[in-house]
Amino acid sequence: MERKHNFYAGPAVLPVEVLEEVQKDLVNYQGCGVSVMEMSHRSKDFQAIIDDGMATLKKLMGIGDNFEVLFLQGGASTQFLMVPMNLCADGKVANYIDTGAWATKAIKEAEKAGKKVHIAATSKDKDFTYIPKEFKLSENPAYLHITTNNTIRGSEYHHIPEVPADVPLIADMSSNFLSKPMDFNKFSLIYAGAQKNIGPAGCTVVIIRKDLIEKLNTGTSCAAGLPTMLSYKTHLDKGSLFNTPPSFTIYVISRVLAWIERNGGLEGIKKINEEKGAELYGVFDSSDFYNGTVVKEDRSLMNVPFRLANTDLEPKFIEEATSKGMLGLKGHRSVGGVRASIYNACPLASVKALCDFMKEFEKNNK
Ligand SMILES: *Cc1c(COP(=O)(O)O)cnc(C)c1O
Secondary structure (H helix, E strand, O other): OOOOEEOOOOOOOOOHHHHHHHHHOOOOHHHOOOOHHHOOOOOHHHHHHHHHHHHHHHHHHOOOOOEEEEEEOOHHHHHHHHHHHHHOOOOOEEEEEEOOHHHHHHHHHHHHOOOEEEEEEEOHHHOOOOOOOOOOOOOOEEEEEEEOEEOOOOEEOOOOOOOOOOOOEEEEOOOOOOOOOOOHHHOOEEEEEHHHHOOOOOOEEEEEEHHHHHHHOOOOOOOOOOOHHHOHHHHHHOOOOOOOOOHHHHHHHHHHHHHHHHOOHHHHHHHHHHHHHHHHHHHHHOOOOEEEOOOHHHEOOOEEEEEEOOHHHHHHHHHHHHHOOEEOOEOOOOOOOEEEEOOOOOOHHHHHHHHHHHHHHHHHHO
16 A cells, blocks of 8 residues: 655545554444444444543643533634634624634634624734734733634744633634644633544534633523524533534544554654654755745744745646655645645654655755
8 A cells, every 4th residue: 555645734644553443443343333434423332432532632632621522513614603603792802813814714704793803913914924922902802812823824823822811712723733732721712623633524623611611601691592503502511412423533533632642642742743843844944945934933833834946946846746646735825835734643754755855856956
C-alpha cells in the first residue's frame, strides 16, 4: 500500500494506525456482529464509544467535571451562529478579534444573528500577517471570541488573551485543537471541526464550562426560545443524543484521541509538532528562494503558508511536488502561494520529504 504525503488543510491526514484499527473492526465491531455505522445510537455499545470519547478528551485536555463535551453537526460554521445566538443577550455586545477569513466569517454570522458586534482587535491593517497582542473590549461584552489558529493565513496564538473574570473567552480551535497543551480552563467555550486535527469530517466538538451552562439555563437567557437544534441546552440535556449524532465519525475521533494518548498526550504531540515545524520553517529561513508570510513569533505549527521569491514558479513547484506524491500544497484560493498543513497525524517523514524536495527544487530553479 503506497500512502502519499498528505498536506491537505482539511479533511486531512489521519494516523495510519487508526485507519488500520478502524479497518480491522469495520465489518464486525469488537464482536458486536455489526459495524459502528450500523448500530443504533441508543445501543449500549454506542453509548460506550461516546462515553469513552468524552472521557479521553477531558483527560487529554486536563479538564474535569466543570466542563461538558458535545459532539454536534453542521461544522464549525454552524458554531459561528450558535455562539452569538446562545450567548449574546439583548443589550450585550459580541466581541471578536479578527485574525483572518474564519474569524471574519464568525463576525458576519453574529451580525446576521442580529447581534451588536465589536471588533476588539484586528490584524487586517497588515493583511492578517500577525496576531494582535492587545485588544479593547466594548461596554457590556457578552464574550470575547478568538480564532486560535488561522488555517488560511498560517498564524497561531501562542498566548491566551487575559479577559476579566466575568467575560467568557470563546475560541474556534478547529485547526490547532489538541496540537499542544493549553490552559483550557481559561476558556468558557471551545469548538473545533473534527476534520482538521482529530478525525474525519461530519462532527464538531464543543466544550462548554459549567458556569456558562448555568447561565444558559436561566429563564432570562437569550437561549430560551431558540430553535431546538440551535440551542446548546437541547444537546447538553441529552448528552449529544437529542437526535442521531454522526456516530461513525465520533467513533473514529475516539480512536484518534486514544492514539494521541499513546503518543504521550498533548505534551508528546507538541514535541513532535515542534520538530516538524522546525524542519519546515528552517528551510525557508535559511534561503531567500522561499519566504514565510507570517511574522516569526506568530507562526502556526499546523498550517505553514509560504511564497516563492519568484511567484511565477509556484505552479511548477506545486505540480512537481504533486508528481512526487505530495498532496494538498496549493495555498488557499483567497491568498494563493503554497501551504503545507502539517497537523498532528502528519508524519515527520512527510515533512522531511517536503523539505528535501524544497531544497532540490531551489537548486534546480535558482
Ligand atoms: C475549517 C475551519 C472552519 C470551518 O469548518 P467547517 O467544519 O467546514 O464549518 C472554521 N474555523 C476554522 C479555524 C477552520 O480552520
